[in-house]
Amino acid sequence: MINSRLAVAIHIMILIASNPRETVSSEWMAGSVNTNPVVVRRIMGMLRKAGLLTSRAGKTGAALTKDPADITLLDIFRAVEPKEELFAIHEKPNPECAVGKNIQSALDVTFGRAQTAMEQELSSQTLKDVMNHLL
Amino acid sequence: MINSRLAVAIHIMILIASNPRETVSSEWMAGSVNTNPVVVRRIMGMLRKAGLLTSRAGKTGAALTKDPADITLLDIFRAVEPKEELFAIHEKPNPECAVGKNIQSALDVTFGRAQTAMEQELSSQTLKDVMNHLL
DNA sequence: ACCATTTGTTCTTATTTTAGTTACACTTAA
DNA sequence: TTAAGTGTAACTAAAATAAGAACAAATGGT
Numbered sequence: 001m002i003n004s005r006l007a008v009a010i011h012i013m014i015l016i017a018s019n020p021r022e023t024v025s026s027e028w029m030a031g032s033v034n035t036n037p038v039v040v041r042r043i044m045g046m047l048r049k050a051g052l053l054t055s056r057a058g059k060t061g062a063a064l065t066k067d068p069a070d071i072t073l074l075d076i077f078r079a080v081e082p083k084e085e086l087f088a089i090h091e092k093p094n095p096e097c098a099v100g101k102n103i104q105s106a107l108d109v110t111f112g113r114a115q116t117a118m119e120q121e122l123s124s125q126t127l128k129d130v131m132n133h134l135l
Numbered sequence: 136m137i138n139s140r141l142a143v144a145i146h147i148m149i150l151i152a153s154n155p156r157e158t159v160s161s162e163w164m165a166g167s168v169n170t171n172p173v174v175v176r177r178i179m180g181m182l183r184k185a186g187l188l189t190s191r192a193g194k195t196g197a198a199l200t201k202d203p204a205d206i207t208l209l210d211i212f213r214a215v216e217p218k219e220e221l222f223a224i225h226e227k228p229n230p231e232c233a234v235g236k237n238i239q240s241a242l243d244v245t246f247g248r249a250q251t252a253m254e255q256e257l258s259s260q261t262l263k264d265v266m267n268h269l270l
Numbered sequence: 271a272c273c274a275t276t277t278g279t280t281c282t283t284a285t286t287t288t289a290g291t292t293a294c295a296c297t298t299a300a
Numbered sequence: 301t302t303a304a305g306t307g308t309a310a311c312t313a314a315a316a317t318a319a320g321a322a323c324a325a326a327t328g329g330t
Contacts, residue, residue: 001287002137003317004223007242011225014234025276032232033225036319041277057277058326073245086253088139088288090146090168097167099149099269106268107142110208114256118221121252125245133241134234136316138288160305171290176306192306193297223317 005080006073008033009043013076013127014134016053016061017068023061043080050079068131074123086115140215141208143168144178148211148262149269151188151196152203158196178215185214203266209258221250 015029026044030037044062047053052075055062064071089107093100146168150159161179165172179197182188187210190197199206224242228235 001218001220002222004225005317006222007224007238007246010242010245011228011234011238014238018234027276032229032235034227034229034235035225037276038279038320039318041279042318045278055277056326057279057324058275058328060276060327073249083136085136087137087141089142090139090170092169093146094167094169099146099153100167100169102269103142103146103149106265107145109268110145110260110265111142113260114208114253117256118249118253121249125248130241130245133244134237140288162305172305173292173308174290177289177308180307190306191297192295193299193304195298195305 002081005043005046006077008035008039009047009076009080010073010127010130012040012043013047013052013064013068013071014131017064017127017131020063025060046080047076050075052076052079068127071127072123073125073127073130074119076127077119077122085111086118087111137216140178140181141212143170143174144182144211144215145208145262145265147175147178148182148187148199148203148206149266152199152262152266155198160195181215182211185210187211187214203262206262207258208260208262208265209254211262212254212257220246221253222246 011033012029015024015032026037026040030040033040044053044055048055048062051065052071053062053064087107089104089111093103095101147164150164150167161172161175165175168175179188179190183190183197186200187206188197188199222242224239224246228238230236
């Protein structure tokens with residue numbers, strides 16, 4: 001199973017998008033997510049590096065850099081998931097064996113397709129779409 | 136990132152399918168995968184429970200229960216992945232908050248679509264397809 | 271100018287997952 | 301009967317994840 005950072009990141013992005021006037025502090029967001037403010041700020045840091053939001057030391061709150069309709073879930077996923085590959089592949093299969101020698105490149109193709117299918121679906125859903133589901 | 140059990144399981148299934156005459160021991164398979172024989176037998180146990188192969192205590196080797204063309208990668212994935220959900224969701228978001236109250240069901244829908252897209256792609260690829268990539 | 275508040279960041283800790291390994295009972299086949 | 305192999309349980313090690321402590325730096329109100 002994949003970690004919950006994407007879930008938390010989406011939650012944070014929605015909180016910011018839902019309160020464009022007010023300033024939402026990391027502590028307040030942590031209360032909504034039910035976690036520690038540091039966890040929120042850490043994930044905010046990843047979203048900031050990815051250019052999805054802005055925030056400044058000392059200044060309460062954060063703001064999205066784009067309209068929620070222009071932010072896809074794939075944007076958020078890539079921001080909080082450092083790993084390129086979705087599926088792990090076992091290391092150093094035996095090159096003396098016909099199967100072991102070629103299995104990795106075969107799995108690269110196979111797993112790549114599955115990952116692409118998932119990412120394509122994530123890229124078809126925007127932050128706004130998720131917000132509409134909250135109603 | 137998802138664990139490497141699917142990769143190892145596919146490797147094992149291919150080794151068995153590729154040697155229908157000979158009996159491939161867990162030790163020999165472990166040599167091809169580059170892991171411990173117990174790891175191979177553990178994953179074989181999951182594949183056996185899922186009805187994808189047969190093997191017996193004391194008797195060397197194993198056999199697939201179906202033609203490789205009739206075994207999808209989704210069959211194998213489900214056999215070695217006990218978790219139902221692909222993406223984790225954070226526990227107990229604040230029900231006092233409009234976002235926290237509804238985020239889980241919204242993410243269920245969202246993540247469910249991504250998972251379905253991935254599984255659909257896995258179900259479109261058979262063990263035989265992967266074997267063809269080894270040539 | 272001061273000070274309470276908040277962010278950004280580093281470091282530490284606890285928990286869980288994964289993979290590897292040891293050990294051993296039981297089954298099979300020579 | 302015995303050597304070899306499977307099926308499992310138990311243990312260990314390593315890695316990933318999440319939570320939290322601590323603090324410097326920045327901000328904004330007074």
